[in-house]
Structures are given as structure tokens and as C-alpha cells.
Amino acid sequence: MTKPEVIADPATGEATGQASGHPFGAGSQPGGPQVLLVDDDEVNLLLTSFALGERGFRVTAAGSGAQALVSLVEQAPDIIVLDALMPEMDGFQTCREIRGTPGYENVPILILTGLDDDASIARAYDAGATDFYVKAPQWSLLGGRLHYLLRASRTRIELERSKAKLARAQDLARMGSFEWRRLSGSGLTMSQEALRVLGLGTQETVSVRTLVRMVNKDERRVLLRQLHGALRRASTLTTDVSLLLLDGRQRIIHVEAEPEFNERGQGAGYSGIVQDVTERRVAEDKIRQLANFDALTGLPNRRQLLWRAERALEQARRMHHLCALLLIDLDRFKIINDTLGHGAGDELLVEVGRRLRSCVRHSDQVMDGAAETLGLRFHRALEAVGRLGGDEFVALLPEVADEADAQRVAQRVLDSLREPIFVSGQECFVTASVGVALFPRDGNTVVDLLRNSDVAMYSAKSQGKNSSAVYSPTLAGRGRAKLELETALHKAIERDELVLHYQPKIDVHGAKMAGAEALMRWQRGGKLVPPCDFIPLAEETGLIVPLSEWALREAAKQARVWKDKVGFADSIAVNMPSRLFERSDLVEHIHQCVTAVNVPHRVIQLEITEDNLMKELQNVIPALHRLNEIGVEISIDDFGTGYSSLAYLTTLPISELKIDRSFVRDLGITPQSSAVVTAIIALARSLGLRVVAEGVETLRQMEVLHRLGCGLMQGFLFSRAVPSAELLNWLEQTVLPRRAPWIAVARTGQSPSELQGPAPSRRTH
Amino acid sequence: MALTNDPPPRTSGLDAQALDRLRELDPDGRHGVVHRVLTAFESSLARMCTVLEAQAHAEVADAGVVNGIAHTLKSSSASVGALSLAHACADVELRLRLNPGRELTPEIQQLLDESAAALAAVRAMLRS
Numbered sequence A: 001m002t003k004p005e006v007i008a009d010p011a012t013g014e015a016t017g018q019a020s021g022h023p024f025g026a027g028s029q030p031g032g033p034q035v036l037l038v039d040d041d042e043v044n045l046l047l048t049s050f051a052l053g054e055r056g057f058r059v060t061a062a063g064s065g066a067q068a069l070v071s072l073v074e075q076a077p078d079i080i081v082l083d084a085l086m087p088e089m090d091g092f093q094t095c096r097e098i099r100g101t102p103g104y105e106n107v108p109i110l111i112l113t114g115l116d117d118d119a120s121i122a123r124a125y126d127a128g129a130t131d132f133y134v135k136a137p138q139w140s141l142l143g144g145r146l147h148y149l150l151r152a153s154r155t156r157i158e159l160e161r162s163k164a165k166l167a168r169a170q171d172l173a174r175m176g177s178f179e180w181r182r183l184s185g186s187g188l189t190m191s192q193e194a195l196r197v198l199g200l201g202t203q204e205t206v207s208v209r210t211l212v213r214m215v216n217k218d219e220r221r222v223l224l225r226q227l228h229g230a231l232r233r234a235s236t237l238t239t240d241v242s243l244l245l246l247d248g249r250q251r252i253i254h255v256e257a258e259p260e261f262n263e264r265g266q267g268a269g270y271s272g273i274v275q276d277v278t279e280r281r282v283a284e285d286k287i288r289q290l291a292n293f294d295a296l297t298g299l300p301n302r303r304q305l306l307w308r309a310e311r312a313l314e315q316a317r318r319m320h321h322l323c324a325l326l327l328i329d330l331d332r333f334k335i336i337n338d339t340l341g342h343g344a345g346d347e348l349l350v351e352v353g354r355r356l357r358s359c360v361r362h363s364d365q366v367m368d369g370a371a372e373t374l375g376l377r378f379h380r381a382l383e384a385v386g387r388l389g390g391d392e393f394v395a396l397l398p399e400v401a402d403e404a405d406a407q408r409v410a411q412r413v414l415d416s417l418r419e420p421i422f423v424s425g426q427e428c429f430v431t432a433s434v435g436v437a438l439f440p441r442d443g444n445t446v447v448d449l450l451r452n453s454d455v456a457m458y459s460a461k462s463q464g465k466n467s468s469a470v471y472s473p474t475l476a477g478r479g480r481a482k483l484e485l486e487t488a489l490h491k492a493i494e495r496d497e498l499v500l501h502y503q504p505k506i507d508v509h510g511a512k513m514a515g516a517e518a519l520m521r522w523q524r525g526g527k528l529v530p531p532c533d534f535i536p537l538a539e540e541t542g543l544i545v546p547l548s549e550w551a552l553r554e555a556a557k558q559a560r561v562w563k564d565k566v567g568f569a570d571s572i573a574v575n576m577p578s579r580l581f582e583r584s585d586l587v588e589h590i591h592q593c594v595t596a597v598n599v600p601h602r603v604i605q606l607e608i609t610e611d612n613l614m615k616e617l618q619n620v621i622p623a624l625h626r627l628n629e630i631g632v633e634i635s636i637d638d639f640g641t642g643y644s645s646l647a648y649l650t651t652l653p654i655s656e657l658k659i660d661r662s663f664v665r666d667l668g669i670t671p672q673s674s675a676v677v678t679a680i681i682a683l684a685r686s687l688g689l690r691v692v693a694e695g696v697e698t699l700r701q702m703e704v705l706h707r708l709g710c711g712l713m714q715g716f717l718f719s720r721a722v723p724s725a726e727l728l729n730w731l732e733q734t735v736l737p738r739r740a741p742w743i744a745v746a747r748t749g750q751s752p753s754e755l756q757g758p759a760p761s762r763r764t765h
Numbered sequence B: 001m002a003l004t005n006d007p008p009p010r011t012s013g014l015d016a017q018a019l020d021r022l023r024e025l026d027p028d029g030r031h032g033v034v035h036r037v038l039t040a041f042e043s044s045l046a047r048m049c050t051v052l053e054a055q056a057h058a059e060v061a062d063a064g065v066v067n068g069i070a071h072t073l074k075s076s077s078a079s080v081g082a083l084s085l086a087h088a089c090a091d092v093e094l095r096l097r098l099n100p101g102r103e104l105t106p107e108i109q110q111l112l113d114e115s116a117a118a119l120a121a122v123r124a125m126l127r128s
Helices: A041-054 A065-074 A091-100 A118-126 A140-172 A192-197 A208-214 A217-233 A280-293 A301-320 A334-339 A344-359 A370-382 A403-417 A446-461 A473-492 A531-541 A544-566 A588-598 A609-613 A616-629 A648-651 A662-663 A671-687 A699-708 A724-735 A743-749 A759-764 B016-024 B033-057 B063-080 B085-096 B104-125
Strands: A034-038 A058-062 A079-085 A109-113 A131-134 A173-179 A189-191 A238-244 A250-261 A265-278 A323-328 A386-391 A392-400 A419-424 A426-428 A432-439 A467-471 A498-509 A514-525 A527-529 A572-575 A605-607 A634-640 A654-659 A690-693
Touching: A034 A041, A034 A065, A034 A743, A041 B033, A041 B063, A058 A065, A058 A131, A065 A079, A065 A091, A079 A091, A079 A140, A079 A588, A091 A109, A091 A118, A091 A250, A091 A403, A109 A118, A109 A140, A118 A131, A140 A192, A173 A192, A173 B104, A189 A192, A189 A323, A192 A616, A208 A217, A208 A238, A217 A238, A217 A386, A250 A280, A250 A370, A280 A301, A301 A323, A301 A370, A301 A386, A301 A392, A301 A446, A323 A403, A323 A446, A334 A344, A334 A426, A344 A386, A344 A403, A344 A426, A344 A743, A370 A392, A392 A403, A403 A432, A403 A467, A403 A671, A419 A473, A432 A446, A446 A473, A473 A514, A473 A531, A498 A544, A498 A724, A514 A531, A514 A544, A527 A531, A531 A544, A544 A572, A544 A588, A544 A605, A544 A724, A588 A616, A609 A616, A609 A634, A648 A671, A654 A662, A654 A671, A662 A671, A662 A699, A671 A699, A699 A743, B016 B033, B016 B063, B033 B063, B033 B085, B033 B104, B063 B085, B063 B104
Parallel strands: A034 A058, A034 A079, A079 A109, A109 A131, A432 A467, A514 A572, A572 A605, A605 A634, A634 A654, A654 A690
Antiparallel strands: A173 A189, A173 A265, A238 A250, A250 A265, A323 A392, A323 A432, A386 A392, A419 A426, A498 A514, A514 A527
């Protein structure tokens, strides 16, 4: 700016613009504050314009109130200076009009009055003026006053803005502020935002009493205690309260307040904020629930259990009592899951969870701060059943009197599962194996206790399941050995540590070998591990699948070798677990094994135990048919020990029954054995199946079997399972030269005196 | 109040101190502030004299008009250094406030006399 611009001649009211041509105020800075100067006296208008221009203001001069109002539309002055006494519309009236103009509610307005005019001063404030100024020719004073008003105005604008920002931020954060004074009327002042948070109208006044009444009844007493406590100590107040707002909404409000003190250092009141934290709390609760509880059963999860167990151990250490951890693992859960589907499996787990929790004093929630509230009884609240994952549950008993106490709970767990569980419209009988570990005897840390209860649980399983076992250090040794075995078995195939040994099947009548059964052996570090030591583990871990596939490949290769060497044209039987029959690629795998060495499919025979077959019958049947179609014969192993459905037996595509060694062993000792053997032979005959007797160790057994009509046998009498090279030797040195004693007996059909069988066996013939 | 209690002697010239203050607004005279302000004062004063003359011849003078002129002239005459007129205006204003219903002829005459003197002084100043 710079130059005063008189927009109208003060005397005539005509627009003149007379001052606009003057380069007044050369010393003022461009962009200085814009002043609207209103005075009916031309001389004063000019003088004041010059004076203010000189001091850096940009001046717009108006000769009357009416002109001032017009100029407001065109200009946006930063400040307005009005002469109080003007003809027609005086300064006060003009001031009122300006204040009523939108956008000018807060523009600073200075009213010029005479020195002896006290009444005008009061009128000026009434009309909404920011300040008054007594006319004087000391221009620098006027300039100073204008600068002061402008600065105050800017500060006020900034304050308003930051207030608005704060209000917006508080609204977004669902937050508002309040003040409470100890010794004043209602005492409580709440910001509009705070009122909104509480669902109240922004004009409403609210008392502490009203607010307390909104608090849920069961929390009210606690809150009042907190309030009084904070007041008494003049301490900070931080709490979350559940409010039932007047509009019926249930919200959780976070309150945080700081005490304020008077000049004598006494608590004068509080100032603070209220914040609606409902969503946050709901989300936090959800997170806590997800983080600490199993989604399926609603029981504490591994994390929560470990946390509780840690707390329980701390307490047990402090109070010198015992603490027990029960690891509960369902027996054969996988079978249920596989046969009934995962949905049913889940249903079952939920019911099991429900029953298990009834076996202990289960607490779902351990509240934060429960340790302080419950004190010495805190650890009891930790007692719970949780789910570690899968079909594994843990019962945490934070205080037990002795081992027997823990065992009683273990028994309660087993008992709780005695009743069948209905899933998918079916009755399921579930059992569990429970391992018990006690603090401090069986471990000082949660990890140790878990591991040792696991060891105990496995021991319970290996002792026939549906039982419990308490940890002992000897169990742990066994467990470690097993773990090592498992690791080593994993590497056995790639290290070529597995071998097949072969036991010949003997056609007694023809005194010749009529095939062989391949039996797996593991040469581990120079020692031969017997199958009973690693096959169950292989089945348990699933390693049985690659092991069996390897066995098929080896058997096919061996058949080729023997064919080339001795014209072998029979089959080699390989033992197959039922799970291999369920694999869709079994047929393809066998096909590859035999074609790779160019032997017919029939050189491979598969043996499946009767137990295995019957358990998985429906799943196995399709594979049996396909195998039969390509010429692979199926033999049923250990026949007579399981519960075969004879009806099924007539329709299954099987070729051979192998009489279980237990019947053979007792032949000639118990009459029942020969009765069973006779029955099996009769059955096989009528179904057109071959019969092979296993475990033949004596000439007497051989003779009886032969007499009963079973001509195919296996057993130590002929040969144990031996490496393939040895088998060839045996053939060459024993069978072909017909040197073995059994050959003589078989050929002559003579009964050695010691072969006199018991009467019943003869009767069955 | 001090102005009315202690009226300065009438002078034919304008107060030097007031004129100095005017000059301070435009120290090197580049903007002709003094001349412009005196010119504006002269024309404003002449207009007011016309109004006062009319009031003097009116049957009943309008106290509001007279008071308004006194108020306006009070500060503008003080600004240009016509101190005697400024005192007279203040005096009239006070008297009218203290005794609103009074006969106005002496006041109007007083203002006219002082105005004529001031006008002469301003014109002389402008001529110089």
C-alpha cells in the first residue's frame, strides 16, 4: 500500500478517488494491513489517511457509514476505524451493521471518540467495537493501537482455528474435554465434543451425579471408590467405564483426568478428557480372545496355557506346593477324522473339550490384575483345560497335594470319555491317553513339564491306550531312543541301510520252493534291527509308505535276478499296510517296478493282514480289484486272528490265506488249533483259495498240516528269512539235493513217532 | 475541558506547532500534505459557514446541526492550528450539552466569527 484511497468525497458523498493519485506513504510497505477508515470530516479523513499510510497501512477512506458498508463488499479490510459521531448513520450504528455482515463478526473495529465523551466509550463496546480511541493528533499512538488490535485479532483467529482443529480432532477421536471444580455450582463443565461423546446435546448441562447414574450398576461402586480415592489423594484418575447412554447405547468411555491445584497447593478440581473407546475395546477383546483361546473349542490355547502354567509355577515355587500338568491325547483320533470327515472330527473335539473342562475347576478368564485382587488364591484361578492343537489337550492343575491327586484327575478325564459321543448321527467311542508330570519333581519349567508329560502320555499309549501314566526318568530314556530311531529311519532308505530278507514258501508235497515272502530288515550301524522295532514307528510316522514302495522295487528286481539264475517263476510276497492300498498310485507303482526289470506282474504278491484289511475294507476293495486285474495276487496274512466277515471273503479278489502262526504253533498241543486250521482249510478250499501255513517249526507241525490238507508252508523248519544269496545257497545245497529231513518225511509221507498228533486233530480230518 | 476553561487569545495566524505536526506527515513536502489539508479545511469550513448562516436566519435553529458542526470543526480546526476556532467549538459543544434547550444565537454567532477569522488565516496561509 501505501496510498490512502478516498472512495468518496466526505462532504458531497460523490465518489472522488481524489487521494488515489497521491504517492502518500512512500515509507509504508506494500502488503501492509488494510484499514477501512470512516469519518465524515474530510480534514480528519485526509490527515488520518496520511498518518496511517506513513505508518505502513493501506487505507481505504469512506466519508460515511453507508459508504463504509458498500466498501466492505469490495474490500476485505483487516481492521476498521470508525468516527463515533457522524451525521445520519453514526459510528455505533455502522459498527452494528458491520458486525451483522457475514465474515465481519470478528474483524477488529476501533471507534474514535472525543476526549470528554465517556458515554461514547460504553456505546462503542455495546455496538460490538473491539476498542475505542480518543482522537488526538499523535498519529503514532493510533498506528500502535491498530497494530496491537491486528495482532490480537490474528492471535484470536489462530486460537479459533486451533480450537476448531482440536474440536475436529477430538470428534474424530471420539474424545472431549471436561473440567470439574470442587467449589462451584454444578462443578462440571464439558466441552461440546465431550457432550457428543456421552450422547448428550451440545447445549445440555450435565452433573457428575447424572454421569455416575449412567454407569452400569455393577461398576458403579468400584468407580465411586476410585473417584473418592483419587480425590482424597489428589491423584491422577485413569479408568474405563461402561456407560448406558441416555439414547440407549452401551459404550465404554475412557476417562483420564489430572488434578489441578489452587495457589495454596490444595486440590481445586480436575481437568481431563473422556474418550469413547468401545470399538477399540471390542477389537482388543477380540484380539485377546483370538490370541488366547482356541477358536474351535473356546478353550485356552497353547499360548494362554503356557502363560497360565508359568504363573502357576511362580506361585507354586513361592508357596512350596506341587503343581501338575496333564497331557491328554485322544487315541485313534485320526481314524475318526479320516472316516467321518473333518467336520465330524471338529464336532468331536468340541464335545471332548466340553467334557474335559468339567474334570477340573476350569476358569475361562484370568482377568488382568487378578493376581492383586485374588492374592494367595490367584493360582486357583489358573486351573483350566486347554487345547494345544490337533487332538491334544492339557489340564493345568496349579495345586495338587500329591501324585495321587493328579492321577485322580487323569482318571476323571478317562472316565469322562466313557460315554459315547454323537457326531454326524453316529455314536463314537473315544478314549484318551494321559501323561502326568508334576512340578517340581518332573521338571522345573513349563517346557520340561510339557515334554515329560508328553513322554508319559506316549508311554500310556504304548501300554494299550485309554490309560494314564505318570512321568518317570526311565520313560524319558525310552522316548529319546525312539526319537533317535525315527531320525535314523528317515535316512535309512537313502543310506541303503534297508535290505529284504526272504523266507521261502514250501510246497511240501513237491518238496520245492513255491515262492518267497520278502521281509524288511534294517542294517543300522552293523546291527540288524528287527522289524518289530521299527515297523510300528514307520507306520506311526508315515515312513511306511516310502519303505513299502522301496520293498516293491527291490522284490521285483530280486525276482528278475532269480529268474535269470535259477529260473524262478513264482511270486515274491511283499507285506503292505492298508494305507498303501488307499493310494491311487499303488497299481501304477507296481507296474513301473515290474516293467523296469521286465518281469510279469504276477511276480509280485501283496500280503495284507486280516486286521488291516477288515478295518479299511471299503477303502481297500477298489485297489484289490485293480491289482487282481493286472495279475498281482493278494494274500491275507495272519488269517484267523481278526474278525473277517465271511460274506466279504467270498467276494474279495484274493488268492491266498495264510494261517496265523499261533494256530500252527499249538498244533498237536491244543485240539482247538487243529479245529481252526481245519476250518480255514475247508473254507479256503470251498472258496478256491490257496492256504499257506506260517511259523512251521517242527516236523510234527508239518505232518499235521499236510495231513489236514495244507501243502504250502513257511517256517524255520525249512528256512528262516535270509538274504537272497543265502536263499540260493539253501536251494542249491538243501532243496535240490533233497538233503533236508523234512524232504524225506514229506516224500515218504511217513509219520515219525514224535509226529503223533493229538486225537482231535485227526478227528477233524 | 481545559480548552474551554482557559481560552487562548485570538490570533490571526494558525498555530505553528500544529502546522509543524502537519509538516511532519510529509517532511520533504513532496506530497503537498499541508496544502491539501488546508485546502480541504477551507472548503469544508466554507460549507459549514453556509450552513451556520442558514441556521442564524432560521426561526428556530437546529441544535443538532449546530452541535454537529461544532463537533466536526473542533478536531479539524485543531489539526490545522486554528486553535481559537477549536476552543470556540469545544465551548459551544459543552454549553449545548449542559443546557440543551437554550437559545442558540450567541453560539452560532460565536462560531461564525471564529470561522471567519480561521478562514482568513487559512486563505492567507494558502496564498503564501
